[in-house]
Amino acid sequence: MLTSNQGVYVMYISNLNAEILRNLVLTALGKLKADSVLKNASLVNVYTSEVIEGVSVAIKSGRVAYVGKNVDHLIGSSTKVFDVKGMYITPGFMDAHIHIESSMLTPLRFSEAVLPHGTTSVFIDPHEIANVLGVKGVEFFIKEALEAPIRIFVNVPSCVPATPEDTTGAKLGPKEVEYLLRNPYTIGLAEMMDFHGVLSLREDVVSKILAAHKLGKIIDGHAPGLSNNLLQAYVSTGIYSDHESVRADEVVEKTRLGMYVMLREGSAWRDLAETLKAVAEKGIDTRMLLLASDDRNPYDIVHEGHMDYIVRKTIELGIDPVKAIQMATLNVAMRFKVEKYLGGVAPGKLADIVVLDDLEKVNVKMVFVDGKLLAKNGRSLWHPPENYKAPSYLYGTINIKRKITSEDFKIKAPIEEGIVKAKVIGVIPEEAITKKLIMDVRVVNGYVVSDVERDVLKIAMVERYTGKGRTGLGLVHGFGFKYGALASSIAHDNHNILVVGVNEEDMALAVNKVVEMGGGIVFAAKGEIRAAVKLPVGGIITDKPAEEVAAQLEKLTLETRKAGSKLREPYMTLSILGLIVIPELRITDKGLFDVLDNKFVSLFA
Known part of the structure; x- marks a missing residue:
């Protein structure tokens, strides 16, 4: 779902031009009819942490044009109207950290699988395919990200191999990492797993971190068990997120140091029950907390879900539903600096929207990306081409x-x-x-x-x-x-x-x-x-x-x-x-x- 070739992030998320801007303004003013309208829902407003009843959303040119109580004046003969009375409108769900390879699927097959579960954006680290095939493996994932119906934000693998002791099919040294960071279709440097290399200031690790800083791209972290001066030294390099916390005290320590903490609920490791105690027992604010799967296998996606499952589990563990949804939408967008375009339902935002029929059960009924209905009643309406096959190499x-x-x-x-x-x-x-x-x-x-x-x-x-x-x-x-x-x-x-x-x-x-x-x-x-x-x-x-x-x-x-x-x-x-x-x-x-x-x-x- 990449639409432009200008700017660091724009290619993922913005096709804004003079015509679209004009359409949005004139639609909001009632001078143009909407392309589609979602009528009479309760809006989960992630900006104000409230649920507002009786709200309708008008969409024009793939973006939200108007949010209000009455949009009848924006409905024309060609406007698609979705009556969602009694339902809830939320922003599209965003997975803050996942290795798509854990789904055992190519990016296009993964997109097809997660769409019905409300997932509209994922922030990925393709270091699994990179360890096998190097740069060409990452570039294959970038290519499929361009063709995918969801937004696949590609971070550049930082540790291939994960450590010098690993035997792999390929290596990404500082030269290869900077080459991929310069690709306009990458958003940042993926989890810096080699924390020993960071703390010992190993030259190749420092070079990768500085390359990301130089190019203005984010740096994701990986700090299992790091604490006290070791954690502070790690964070001081500009690594401001982590998904490896397994205890509440880790979450508390990291958020106090300004880190975004991704609370993981994957397939083999399910950490939410422990990490959410940072909120229930320690009183930590949820602004710096994000939801992530890290690894999610296809059986669990098909039978349990993806981000809908993780949001639901968060609510079941005692978090307010609106806060839980914020942790899978706005908070994620803020961490990756894409909140200008994504993470909420408001004028000018890209129309990535999920419709739920039950807020606490997170029952997904419809999923829109760029204002297009791409999943309904648990079924993806998007599929790869009939002759789809991964390249022979x-x-x-x-x-x-x-x-x-x-x-x-x-x-x-x-x-x-x-x-x-x-x-x-x-x-x-x-x-x-x-x-x-x-x-x-x-x-x-x-x-x-x-x-x-x-x-x-x-x-x-x-x-x-x-x-x-x-x-x-x-x-x-x-x-x-x-x-x-x-x-x-x-x-x-x-x-x-x-x-x-x-x-x-x-x-x-x-x-x-x-x-x-x-x-x-x-x-x-x-x-x-x-x-x-x-x-x-x-x-x-x-x-x-x-x-x-x-x-x-x-x-x-x-x-x-x-x-x-x-x-x-x-x-x-x-x-x-x-x-x-x-x-x-x-x-x-x-x-x-x-x-x-x-x-x-x-x-x-």
Whole structure:
């Protein structure tokens, strides 16, 4: 939904010219008829924090021309009239931070999926596709942003790879980052995940931050666990937003330092219940609080929703409905400096509007973008072209020139038989962080074996870019499998292949199937492939519709439940266990990594 090529942000949001300006003025004065009118609703006014009854909205040239009690004089023979009596008009919902790749969909398929849920703008960090394909991956997302029905604001990935220790398919150094920042279709520098690089003033990190400042673009943050002088040092560089808070005291500390805090409610990690305590228990004002999904898989989008779900959850947790809507509209627009065009329903604003039939349940009935009705009653009225397919250069990105075998997953122990203490990745359900556990693990014939009774399983990362398939090994607690193995080429942020399993044979089978498919997620058990989700675009997404992918994920989740897992979505949990910018313990293709100590560590304690 990009419409101009002038200015830093204008291309996303403004096609204002002399003719449109004239049309808006004359319509507001009653001298021109509106293109469309929404009649007799209750307006959620995010500017004054009130709900005003009996309001109608007139739209002209894709913008709001008039908001008032009576718009009959603006209705002509060609005006489309939507009678929304008894309903609520709100601004279009905005996701403050998301990686579209987590939806497992291309940007166009993602747009099609989220439109019925009231989402009209998203602020994205395409660092997943960038880790696989570099600049050309980001440029593919920019291209699809130009064609999308919603507003996709592209931030330039700042950390590709996430840290120097990651093995990826591409790198974005200061030169590539500045090149992309100079692209008029990018809005800022995406989450600066390498906080160690910021705090140590590493030259390449400083260069990227200064490039964003020089070009007048925003800088998004990533500050998990940072506090006191470390947090203040991080913020002092001009990084004024963060989405990694998991506790109320983190939200309080960050907002007091002038940071916009994005409260995350994603698929694998759901933080709202804790972070909203900053409002309920600490009394923090909501002006600096934004709503974001960070990662939202297609099953959850189809069955729960997107921004409508997050706003609804916020209300259920005790936040006033108008405040909750502000957190998904005006507050987001303010943070990204687009409030001149978006974030509210008022004269001159772009007509991105959601109609609800229940304010507290956030039941979306209609969605308008640029004044056009694009979704109604839970169905998108917009679809990609019938022959839509991602470009061929995005396929064939998995490069492993050998067959993975059970031998790749054997862990040699320091003893021949018995029990040995080892460092184990402790999964915390629905949270991004992990715990560094020290546990007793079993050794048989000189090798560590899984212990299903104590829920200690093997985990590995198989490198997929150089052809060698280098494999790092570890142990994990929290998946609950009694049998089988789960493998995925979605492995934030390097997107090598992650696999967790009870036995080495099923682990090898699952990984080889992922390679054969060109990317995806596989559950294997007892020598058979039980479920598979094919993701051949960059090995992490697909150009198929969301409903099709959701059905495959449902089958895969069912198989993991049969195998004993109680995790809501084990594949989402698995996908972040290689992310070495979030504490505490992670797996890489080189072995275990301690995030807090910022170093590789031995498996055995």
